[in-house]
Every structure is written in C-alpha cells, then in structure tokens.
Amino acid sequence: MLADLLITNAHVLTQDPAHPRAGTLVIHGGRILAVDPDIDIPARTVFDAAGLTVVPGFNDVHSHSVWFGLGLMEAALGDARSLEDVYAAIGAAAAELAPDDWVVASGFSPLLLGGAQPDRDRLDEASGGRPVWIKHSSGHACTLNSAALDLVAATQDLTAVIDGGVVVRGADGRPTGLLEENAMRLIQELMLPYPLETIEKALELATAHYLTEGITSVTDAGIAGGWIGHSPREFGAYQSARDKGLLSVRMQPMLVLDALRPLSGHSDDGGGLGLDAGIRSGLGDEWLRIGPVKIFSDGSLLGSTAYMSEDYVGCTHNHGYLQMDAGELREQALAAYRAGWPIAMHAIGDAAVEHAISIITEAQETYGLNCFPNRIEHGGVVQPEQLDRIAEAGIVLVPQPHFITEFGDGMAELLGPARTELSYSAAGLLRRGAVLPGSSDRPVSNGRPLDVMQSFVERLTPSGRTYGPEERITAEQALAAYTTGSAAATGTSGEKGSLSPGLLADLVFLDQDPTTVHPSRIGATQVLGTMVGGELRYAHPDFPSFPNTAEDSR
Incomplete structure (x- = not known):
C-alpha cells in the first residue's frame, strides 16, 4: 500500500x-x-x-463566523478606546460612501470605554448625515444615529413595549440610539436579510482567517433566525459556500429556535418544533453538519442584562432578565428536543443557568439523549451546586476564558468579589469530571485559540488581576480543551480531537x-x-x- x-x-x-x-x-x-x-x-x-x-x-465550539466575516467587511471599532476614536472611524468610513449609504461598523465595546456610549448627534456629524448602525461586540446591543432612528421610526413604533428588549431613552425621553437585546430587531427588520452571496463571502473570509490560527472545526452558535441570524435561508449559504470551495474548515451551525416551526405528522410521532420534512440535528457529513438548536434565555454580562439571582453591583434593582417568559422557554425547548434537536441554551447569569439545568435535565429524563450532548453556553456565573448538577447530568458547559483577558475588570466590577470567583468555570468542571471545550464567542472576543489557551491558564484581567484563581488550568488541559474536549462537546469524538x-x-x-x-x-x-x-x-x-x-x- x-x-x-x-x-x-x-x-x-x-x-x-x-x-x-x-x-x-x-x-x-x-x-x-x-x-x-x-x-x-x-x-x-x-x-x-x-x-x-x-x-x-483546534476546534472552536462557540463562534459566529458570518458575523465575524461581515465584520471584516465593515468599519472596525475594536481598537476604539475613546468616543473620539469612534467618531473618527465613522467619519473615515463615511468619507468613502455615497451620501445615502449606510455606515455600518462592528466591534464596539462600551466596557473598553468605561461604559461610555456614542452620542447620536455626534454620530450624525461624523457621518455627514448618513444613517449609522454600530454593532456592539457583545452581540446584545447596537447603536443608531438620528438618521437611522428616523428610518426605523418610519415603519415601526419606537415607543412600543418590547418583550426582552429595550429602546434606551435619555432623561428627556428621547431615544439615545442604544437598542438592547430584542430591541435590535427594529433595525434588523429594516436591514435584513442579507443576500446569500454576501453571507457566502463572509464565510469565505472568516474560514480563511481561521486557518491562519490553526482552527479546523467551528460550531456557529446561532444562524437563520432571531436577532443573531442574517437570513432565513442562512444554512443554504453554508451549503453553497461548501459547494463552491469557499468553506475552508469543518462547520457545525446551530439553528436558532426561531427558525423552527410546529411539526405535523402522525399522532404517534409526538409533534414538536423542527424543520419541514423532519430534518433535524445531525444531518450532514464531516464537513458540514446541522448542530443543536440555539436557545437564548438571558442577555449579556457586558450589558448587565444577564439574568442573575442577585443585583449587579452598583445597579440596584437590576439583576437582568429572561428574554422570554420562563414557561414559554421551557415549553419551546422541550418541543424542539422532542423532535430531535439537542439543546444549546445561552445562559450567563446563575438564575438563567438554573432554568437551563432544569429544562435540559427534564428533557433528558423524559425523552432520553439526542444525537449530540446538551449544552449551556457561557455560564458567566455558576454556583458550585449547579456545577455538580451539570456534571452529573452530562451537560456540557461552554465558557469563554478570553472574556477575562479582554473584559475581566469590567465584569468583576459588575459582579463583585464573591461572584467573580464563580465566573467562567474551567478547573471546577474538570474536577467534577465534566467536559471542558475550547471556545471564543468570536467576534465578541478574540478567537485565536493559542491566546484563549493562555487565558485558560493565566486568567488575568487587563489590569493584571487574577480573576477566579481557583479556576485556572494547566497548559496541557487547555490544549485538551481545544481538541478532545471540543470533540466531546460536539459529539464528534469518533471523528476528530486526537491524532x-x-x-x-x-x-x-x-x-x-x-x-x-x-x-x-x-x-x-x-x-x-x-x-x-x-x-x-x-x-x-x-x-x-x-x-x-x-x-x-x-
């Protein structure tokens, strides 16, 4: 041979x-x-x-490739360290555009500016009156200028109550331009869907970049629906990108819960939520395979909207919130699981994590295991007894340690010392025999695996403080997370993870x-x-x- x-x-x-x-x-x-x-x-x-x-x-089990790829085509605000930097970047981008074109920018992080938010009127000046859409790096908020707000208001009601979202207003009652969580749908209704060709280009740019960092497999945590999707036909863009040779790495996209619909069929089939023809998680091959269903339960720690059991420090009466009614969250998650969709539930605050554990354990006990492990995405604050139950149930918790390197000081200030010790667990998972995968949540954070591995080991904030020292792991364990751990988390240990x-x-x-x-x-x-x-x-x-x-x- x-x-x-x-x-x-x-x-x-x-x-x-x-x-x-x-x-x-x-x-x-x-x-x-x-x-x-x-x-x-x-x-x-x-x-x-x-x-x-x-x-x-390397296998990043929580990323957003289309979002990242689009960001490579938009004005970049990731290096902005002052509002003046933001206005300058918007002005430079606007100078290259026609008078009626939109200025779209990505990567803005208020935490890196001490929580400062752009002024809508200054954005008007910087853009020369062009509409401005600034996507925050957290993915849970965006900022519009006056011109953009006017275009939104022409077709939608900015004063209407939004379930799981907020149109932020100033003391004078005027919208500031900041849209949180589900309020982002207001601008998305105007700007989306993207053409499939644009999504394919984003995937081409993103996956080509991944190769330079040693990434060969990626799970995209949410496509085709909700505020995080880019088109209801988004998975088709992945297929086309693969057919055209534009997909450089192996992909496991998760469909957002919103993309599923009630299933009809024989009464013995159990109904549930899914795709037409009964298509479900697991369909595909070693290059492109449908992953779990992505379900959002709460918001963002960076935006103080993650659902906590106690108030944020300095934010009396604010402990975040669920993005949908708790009963509805349970009902829809179980309906999807019943139809063959493993659960990947976004839960950052410990109160949201509690809901996630309860729903996933009920699903497993009622319907058995599905084709992939059930997951809790992020786990910004997880109590010790919750870690015990996660490990016992075989749930995969997917933390992002590089958040500590980039945003750790701001997160610690919001959480206080006690909760910081419970934040983004790593060693605690391994001590309990649970799976620890590698992930970044790119482009919310830097996704280069070797940088994330260093964050796993050091857990140092931008100011040099150690964030939850008991959760540090060894370099060997960090490498295992990005290889065998990620393979286990994605149900692909029989295909990849070791040589x-x-x-x-x-x-x-x-x-x-x-x-x-x-x-x-x-x-x-x-x-x-x-x-x-x-x-x-x-x-x-x-x-x-x-x-x-x-x-x-x-």
Missing part, C-alpha cells in the same frame, strides 16, 4: 492517552493511518517537519510546544501550517518547504 503522506521528524502531541507523543504520522484518504508505525509504510509524499510541534486541529489511527487528519504545525513554555508565552506560539483532511491549506512564510505546496497557500 502507498500512503498519501508521511510526516517525519515531528514533535507530535497526539492527545491520545494510548500514545501521547510521537515522531511520525502516516496519512491516507484524509485520515490518520498510523502513528509511529512499527513497519515502514511507503508514501507518495514525505515531509520532514524539522522538529516542529504538531497538535490536532489517532482512523480519525481525521486535521492538524496544526507550531513553532514551539505551548505546553512547555512559560504561561505568558503560550499566545506567542506561532501557527506555521494548518492541515485539514490531510491537505495543507495554510502555510506561513516560515513553514518548511512542503512537497507540491501550491503557491497560493503561502
């Missing part, structure tokens, strides 16, 4: 406990054929890795071993090459010469 590829002289961290380290990999048909084989296996291509560290491809015979040949070449360097240097590790299915899809200029490497992969 002639294998496709033989990789020699490598420092391989396989993540397979049966063979944790290796020097040689044999790849055939897009999968690992052998690890340190006892016999010589001839191959069409032999690559000397020159001592580079090789690890399984073991029979599994997919998704792997990353690194310039150093991130598990042996000082924690402060983990993020400095460089991705030199990324391979998906045995094919080198990204090569850094410093990557050793690879046989038959296409020029455009460098």
